[in-house]
Amino acid sequence: MANPLKLIKNGLIDENPTFVQVIGMCPTLAVTSSAINGIGMGLSTAAVLICANLFVSLLRKVIPDKVRIPCFIVVIATFVTVIEFLLKAYLPALNASLGLYIPLIVVNCLILARAEAFASKNGPVASVFDGIGMGLGFTLGLGVLGLVREFIGAGTLFDITVLPEAFPRTLLFVMAPGAFFTLGCLMAALNYFRNKKKA
Amino acid sequence: MDLILLVLAGVFVNNYVLSQFLGICPFLGVSRKVETAAGMGMAVIFVMSLAAGVAWLVYDLILVPLNITYLYNIAFILVIASLVQFVEMFLKKAAPALYQALGVFLPLITTNCAVLGVAVLNMQKGYNFIEAVLNGFGGATGFALAIVLFAGIRERIADNDTPKAFDGFPLALLTAGLMSIAFLGFSGLIKL
Numbered sequence: 190m191a192n193p194l195k196l197i198k199n200g201l202i203d204e205n206p207t208f209v210q211v212i213g214m215c216p217t218l219a220v221t222s223s224a225i226n227g228i229g230m231g232l233s234t235a236a237v238l239i240c241a242n243l244f245v246s247l248l249r250k251v252i253p254d255k256v257r258i259p260c261f262i263v264v265i266a267t268f269v270t271v272i273e274f275l276l277k278a279y280l281p282a283l284n285a286s287l288g289l290y291i292p293l294i295v296v297n298c299l300i301l302a303r304a305e306a307f308a309s310k311n312g313p314v315a316s317v318f319d320g321i322g323m324g325l326g327f328t329l330g331l332g333v334l335g336l337v338r339e340f341i342g343a344g345t346l347f348d349i350t351v352l353p354e355a356f357p358r359t360l361l362f363v364m365a366p367g368a369f370f371t372l373g374c375l376m377a378a379l380n381y382f383r384n385k386k387k388a
Numbered sequence: 389m390d391l392i393l394l395v396l397a398g399v400f401v402n403n404y405v406l407s408q409f410l411g412i413c414p415f416l417g418v419s420r421k422v423e424t425a426a427g428m429g430m431a432v433i434f435v436m437s438l439a440a441g442v443a444w445l446v447y448d449l450i451l452v453p454l455n456i457t458y459l460y461n462i463a464f465i466l467v468i469a470s471l472v473q474f475v476e477m478f479l480k481k482a483a484p485a486l487y488q489a490l491g492v493f494l495p496l497i498t499t500n501c502a503v504l505g506v507a508v509l510n511m512q513k514g515y516n517f518i519e520a521v522l523n524g525f526g527g528a529t530g531f532a533l534a535i536v537l538f539a540g541i542r543e544r545i546a547d548n549d550t551p552k553a554f555d556g557f558p559l560a561l562l563t564a565g566l567m568s569i570a571f572l573g574f575s576g577l578i579k580l
Contacts, residue, residue: 215412368565373554373565
C-alpha cells in the first residue's frame, strides 16, 4: 500500500485538481466569489469524494465492469443527497449561497475521475487517503481563488474588511468575468515559476 | 411572448457558460476547432432539450406522486445517463449521417453539468412542461453560441505569438473572461 502522506501530498500539490489537472472547473469558477463560499464548496466536495472513494473501493469486486460508470454515479449521487440534507439542516446560509451547485457536485468530473482512476483499483484505506488528498487539493484551489477574488472585488477577507473604505473596489472580480481572469492569471503565474524551475 | 423571452434570456442574458458557469469542462475541452465546437453545440442542443422534457416528466409524474422528491438528484442523473445512451443507439440505427457528426460528443454530455443544471433549475423554478423544454433549448443554444464563438477566437489566437507562461489554459481562461464581459452587456435586457 502506498504511503498515506504521499497520497495526500500527491492530491494537494503534485496533481492538484484545480491547477494541475484542471478538472471540476464549474464549481471552481462559479462559487469562488468569496473565500468562505470557496472553502465551503471545497469541503463539501471533499466529503462526497472521500465517502464515494471508500464505497467504490469496497464494492470494486462486486460491480460488473460493463456497468461500472452508472454504479459509480449512483454511489456519488447518494452521498451528494446526504450532504445536501446536512447542509440544509446545519448550515442553511452556506447552502443558500452555494444553491444550485450543491446538487451539481454529482457531475463534478473530479469525483468520477478518482472513482475510475484510483478507487476502483485500490484498497479502501488507500482510497480514503486519496480522497482526503484530492479533496484538500480542491479546497485549496477554491480557497485561494476565493481569497483573491474577495480581496480585489470587495476589499474583504473572510467577510472582514481589510482595505480602507477610500480604496476603490474592482467589482468585476466578484462577477462572472473575474473568475476567468483570476484563474487564468494564477495558472499563468504557476506556469511561469514552473518554466523557470526547469530552465 | 413570454415563451420567446424565456428562450432569448437563456441564449443571451443567463448564458449558461459565461454567466452561470455550467458546462465549463466541454467549453474549455472541445473548443480548439470551430468544426468540433459546432458538433458539440449541436449535440448539446439535441440532448439538453430532450433531457429537460424527460426530467420534467420523471419529476412531476413519478417523484411528486410517490412523495420521493428528495431522490431528484439520483433520478435526474440516471435519466440523463440512460437518455444519452439511448440517443446514441437510436441515432446509430436511424440516422447514421447524424451519428457520424455527433457520435463522439454524445458520451461526453453525461458529465456536462449544464444538462443536470437545467433539470434542477426547471424543478426549482416550477416551470410547466413547455417552459421546461424551451428553457433547456434556450440554454443549450446559448452554450452552442458561446462555444462556437470561443473556438473561432481560439483558432486565431493559436497562430499568434503569446507569452509562454500563458500558453494553453491561462490564455483560454482570459479569452473566456473577455467574452463574459461582452455578455454582461446583455444583463438587465430581459427580466423574468
